[in-house]
Structures are given as C-alpha cells and as structure tokens.
Amino acid sequence: MPIPIGSTGLDRSLLRNDVYKRLRDAIVDGTFAPGEQLKDGELADWLGVSRTPIREALLRLGTSGLVVAVPGRSTTVTAIDxxxxxxxxxxxxxxxxxxxxxxxxxxxxxxxxxxxxxxxxxxxxxxxxxxxxxxxxxxxxxxxxxxxxxxxxxxxxxxxxxxxxxxxxxxxxxxxxxxxxxxxxxxxxxxxxxxxxxxxxxxxxxxxxxxxxxxxxxxx
CATH class of the missing domain: 1.20.120.530 (GntR ligand-binding domain-like)
Known part of the structure; x- marks a missing residue:
C-alpha cells in the first residue's frame, strides 16, 4: 500500500530508536506489505524527520530480515519466509x-x-x-x-x-x-x-x- 496520508508526523527531535520502532511496527502490522518498496524520502516526509534516521532504521530492519536493500534501488519489504x-x-x-x-x-x-x-x-x-x-x-x-x-x-x-x-x-x-x-x-x-x-x-x-x-x- 502507499505511504499513509494524513498520519501524524513525529517530532524532529525524536530518537532514532523511535523511528525504527515506527517503521518496524508498520511492517509487522501490514501497513507496509511484503514486496512494497520503501523510499527513504517518502518515509522521511511521512514521519517528519530527516533521511538519516530513516536510513539507519532501514539498516536495522535489514538485519532483522524485515526488509532487503537492492543496490541502486529502493528498499523492499520481505515476504514472510x-x-x-x-x-x-x-x-x-x-x-x-x-x-x-x-x-x-x-x-x-x-x-x-x-x-x-x-x-x-x-x-x-x-x-x-x-x-x-x-x-x-x-x-x-x-x-x-x-x-x-x-x-x-x-x-x-x-x-x-x-x-x-x-x-x-x-x-x-x-x-x-x-x-x-x-x-x-x-x-x-x-x-x-x-x-x-x-x-x-x-x-x-x-x-x-x-x-x-x-x-x-x-x-x-
């Protein structure tokens, strides 16, 4: 599904861990479906933060197996394996x-x-x-x-x-x-x-x- 419209943004002083949790929960609850591409710019706009904590969160999500990054392309939500x-x-x-x-x-x-x-x-x-x-x-x-x-x-x-x-x-x-x-x-x-x-x-x-x-x- 597309990035949710009208969601409340997060405070720009938000800790990186909170950005990670927000993205993690969105994958777990199905807001971001398997196979969906996650673009750091769109995610940054959605949460109201810079791209840096978004990229760090996506890296963490990759180590947990929730997303996979393809060089030169956006990050994709993995299927439930x-x-x-x-x-x-x-x-x-x-x-x-x-x-x-x-x-x-x-x-x-x-x-x-x-x-x-x-x-x-x-x-x-x-x-x-x-x-x-x-x-x-x-x-x-x-x-x-x-x-x-x-x-x-x-x-x-x-x-x-x-x-x-x-x-x-x-x-x-x-x-x-x-x-x-x-x-x-x-x-x-x-x-x-x-x-x-x-x-x-x-x-x-x-x-x-x-x-x-x-x-x-x-x-x-």
Missing part, C-alpha cells in the same frame, strides 16, 4: 523459557497480577477479533518476566528476532488465539507456584504453537 520465522521462533522460545525458568517463584504479586490483567485483555481482544490489541496484550504479558529478570543480553536477542515472529503471529490471532489464553493462565500459575520447569515448558510450548507456514505449523 517460513524458514526465517521458524528460526526466529526457536530463538525466541528459548529466551522466554530461560527468563521464566529463572523468575519462577520470584515475581511479585503485582507483577503476577499485571500478567493476569494482560491475559484478560488478550482474551477480550481475541473474542472481539481485534488482532492489534491481542498482539499488544500478548507482548505485555510475556515482557513482564523478561523485564523482571533484567538480563539485557536476553532482552537484546528478543528485540532483534521478535518482529519476524510477530508478523507470523498475526496469523495465529487472526484465526484462533483462544488456545493461547489457556496457555497464558498455565504460565502464570506455574510462575506463582515457583515451578520453574513447568513454566519453562509452557513458555516453550506457547512459542512453538506459532504458525510458520500458510497459517499452520506442521506437527502442532
């Missing part, structure tokens, strides 16, 4: 499993309550077929134990591969996200009970239920 999604999913699953294993029995009552509230919002979004709200609530839920752990290396790995996974995850929540509601409840219960192995197994299973090809993951 099953192998790339599967590889990213495996890394994400391992990182989240590690986080919840280490945080089992260590999260505060407030943190557990926040996870429960996020899951209730997730369930409501799934019931309303609001994919964007479901993705936001799902990400919030899973980020709580990760943030509590405070392992910046682990967070960096998740941040790098998460956009690839989130693109495919929209397929799951578009078709049926109700199974994830139950899995979230099991994850929260395991964390509250201090059952590290159960929490890790549930987290691993959640991410491995992600469809990687044609909306369904063979073997799940």
């Amino acid at each position: 099953a192998d790339a999604v599967r590889d990213a999913r495996d890394v994400i699953a391992s990182m989240h499993s590690l986080a919840v294993r280490q945080m089992a029995g260590k999260l505060s009552a407030d943190e557990l309550a926040l996870m429960g509230e996020a899951n209730r919002r997730f369930a409501a979004a799934v019931a309303a077929a609001d994919v964007d709200a479901a993705l936001d609530a799902d990400e919030e839920l899973h980020r709580i134990p990760v943030a509590a752990l405070g392992n910046h290396a682990l967070e960096s790995v998740i941040d790098h591969f998460d956009p690839v996974v989130r693109r495919a995850e929209r397929l799951r929540f578009t078709h049926d996200g109700r199974t994830s509601v139950d899995l979230h409840e099991r994850l929260i219960a395991s964390l509250a009970a201090g059952d590290a192995e159960a929490a890790a197994a549930v987290a691993f299973g959640i991410w491995h239920s992600l469809p990687t090809d044609d909306g369904a993951d063979p073997g799940h």
Whole structure:
C-alpha cells in the first residue's frame, strides 16, 4: 500500500530508536506489505524527520530480515519466509523459557497480577477479533518476566528476532488465539507456584504453537 496520508508526523527531535520502532511496527502490522518498496524520502516526509534516521532504521530492519536493500534501488519489504520465522521462533522460545525458568517463584504479586490483567485483555481482544490489541496484550504479558529478570543480553536477542515472529503471529490471532489464553493462565500459575520447569515448558510450548507456514505449523 502507499505511504499513509494524513498520519501524524513525529517530532524532529525524536530518537532514532523511535523511528525504527515506527517503521518496524508498520511492517509487522501490514501497513507496509511484503514486496512494497520503501523510499527513504517518502518515509522521511511521512514521519517528519530527516533521511538519516530513516536510513539507519532501514539498516536495522535489514538485519532483522524485515526488509532487503537492492543496490541502486529502493528498499523492499520481505515476504514472510517460513524458514526465517521458524528460526526466529526457536530463538525466541528459548529466551522466554530461560527468563521464566529463572523468575519462577520470584515475581511479585503485582507483577503476577499485571500478567493476569494482560491475559484478560488478550482474551477480550481475541473474542472481539481485534488482532492489534491481542498482539499488544500478548507482548505485555510475556515482557513482564523478561523485564523482571533484567538480563539485557536476553532482552537484546528478543528485540532483534521478535518482529519476524510477530508478523507470523498475526496469523495465529487472526484465526484462533483462544488456545493461547489457556496457555497464558498455565504460565502464570506455574510462575506463582515457583515451578520453574513447568513454566519453562509452557513458555516453550506457547512459542512453538506459532504458525510458520500458510497459517499452520506442521506437527502442532
């Protein structure tokens, strides 16, 4: 689709990371479709920034596999590749499993309550077929134990591969996200009970239920 018309521009003092996030989210949510060409000049006008942070953001997006740059031509949004999604999913699953294993029995009552509230919002979004709200609530839920752990290396790995996974995850929540509601409840219960192995197994299973090809993951 073309560059959105009438979108609110970003403050020119915006940090480069915010420009990256805006472009990343536009690819993940389908605003910029696979195969679409992204021209730095048009993107700069859209966001109200100079071309420099746009070019830096596109480079970062390239390392995550969301865009590909062809010399002498504009940058293009990549297609959702099953192998790339599967590889990213495996890394994400391992990182989240590690986080919840280490945080089992260590999260505060407030943190557990926040996870429960996020899951209730997730369930409501799934019931309303609001994919964007479901993705936001799902990400919030899973980020709580990760943030509590405070392992910046682990967070960096998740941040790098998460956009690839989130693109495919929209397929799951578009078709049926109700199974994830139950899995979230099991994850929260395991964390509250201090059952590290159960929490890790549930987290691993959640991410491995992600469809990687044609909306369904063979073997799940």
